[in-house]
Amino acid sequence: MVESLAGATLLVHPPVYGRYYGKAVCSKRKPVDICRLPSTEFIGRKIVFSISVPQPRVARLLVPSVKSQAMELTKEVYSYKEKERIPRNIEYQIDTGFDRKPxxxxxxxxxxxxxxxxxxxxxxxxxxxxxxxxxxxxxxxIEDNPDLEKQAWLALAQEEGKSPPPAFILRRIEGMKNEQAISEVLCWSRDPAQMRRMASRKEEIHQALQGGIYRFRSGSQEFVNVLMHYKIPMALVSTRPRKILETAMGAIGIEGVFNVIVAAEDVHRGKPDPEMFVYAAQLLQFTPERCIVFGNSNQTVEAAHDGRMKCVAVASKHPVYELGAADLVVRHLDELSVVDLKNLADIESGEFGSGEPELETEVEDDYDSHSSSMVAVDDIFW
Known part of the structure; x- marks a missing residue:
């Protein structure tokens, strides 16, 4: 109590603390703590401090007044702290998930x-x-031969005097841009000019191995014709150069079928980055939620989902069980119908951003309780 008085007093001088003995009603001497503040007087140019020490007989009368002052000062200090901690005018703002403006x-x-x-x-x-x-x-x-891509990278490594990349590195760079794979994964060069030169050379090797022969994959042409009949806009996305894509489409006779073509020159990064698909949706003037991506790898599924798009996986080079993360898995595109696409595009709740909360399961807790009970049985048995 005395410390509160010393910290909250309005005087500059510290209080004088002492202990005096007074006589109570029962005629026993009891120690009484007394705190008195010094008084200041000006005498000429000097300042005189005088401390009046009370007599023991009036100690009982002064103690209640000092305690009452200390209690009042303590209440003021705590009330000031409470005012700082909790302001008077509190306006609670509840996040309702939408703008409350009319x-x-x-x-x-x-x-x-x-x-x-x-x-x-x-x-x-x-x-x-x-x-x-x-x-x-x-x-x-179109039909794809994954071995040609691997052979092109191995031939480029031999020409550049680099060590041949192992199989897991070749799997990792699937779907990437050539410059991205050369600089970030293979670490062959960071010079932009050298990266463009090696990327161009790799495409030349791939085209030489390809032989200029392109053919539709089974069921793809029929599905493209169905989408054209229902006037569904289509976009083509690839990490190949645009010149190669246009040559290939002319070879199989589908010029002008796709409304948008996104080639390697149009983006900075390939899969699993969703940049290609997001840019294609922008060119189609569609929201990402209204776009369906058709791919054949888990990198495509990852990129489509990161771009807030649905993905249909075609099991061409991977088995069906490896593509379970996709929204729909088919072996050939002609297995799909327009109704299936409309069901995938039915996104009323997701478009407003107010999806249903996910339910939490207690599988781990049940497993823990079961395991603990089994341990108890084993302990009793042994």
Whole structure:
């Protein structure tokens, strides 16, 4: 109590603390703690401090007053701390997930286009009937030979005097841009000019091994014709140069089928980065949630999901059980129908960002309790 008085007193001088003995009613001497503050007087140019020490007979009268002052000062100190800790005017802001300004609820549908004058077309765009398809080139639209890609990298390594990359490195650079693989994974060079030269040379080797022969994968041509019949916009995405893609499409006779073509020159990074697919969706003027990616690897599935798109995996070079992360797995594209695509594009809850909360399971707890009970039985048995 005395310390509170010393810290909260308005005087500059510290209090004088002492102990005096007084006589109580029962005629026994008891120690009494007394705290008195020194008084200051000005006498000429000097400052005189005088301390008045009370007599033991008046100690009982002064103690209650000193304690009461200390208690009041202590209450003031604690009340000041409480005011700093909890302000008086508290405005609780509850995050409801949407803007509470008038006229902005329900939230705006991202798929809507107010510039369209046809209300039926606007309604179709906001529903699951409006979707875009993004295709990978090799292994999805045309037949792919993965061994040619590996042979091209090994031949380039031999030409450049580099050690041949092992099999796990070749699997890791699948779907990457050539420059990205050369600088980040193979670590052959960081010079942009050297990277472009080696990337171009690798594509030349690959084209020489390919022989200029391209053919549709089974079921791909029929599926592309169905999408064209329903006027579903399509985009083609590949890490090959644009010149090679245009030559290949001319060889199989599908010029002008794809509304958008995203080639190696259009992006900085390949898979598993979603840059290619997001850029294709932007060119199609579609929201990512309304796009369906067709690929043939787990890197494609990862990139599509990172870009908030649905993914249909085609089991061309990987078995079906390895592509379980995809939204749908097929062996050939003609197994799909437009109804399947519309079901994948039905994203009313996800578009507004208010999905249902996930339920937590207690599998681990049950397993722990079961294991502990088994241990107890074993202990009793032994």
């Amino acid at each position: 006229g902005l609820w329900p939230p705006e549908n991202k798929a809507d286009n107010p510039s369209l004058q046809n209300p039926l077309l606007r309604q179709e765009r906001m529903g699951c009937g409006w979707l875009g398809a993004i295709f990978e080139w090799e292994g999805v639209v």
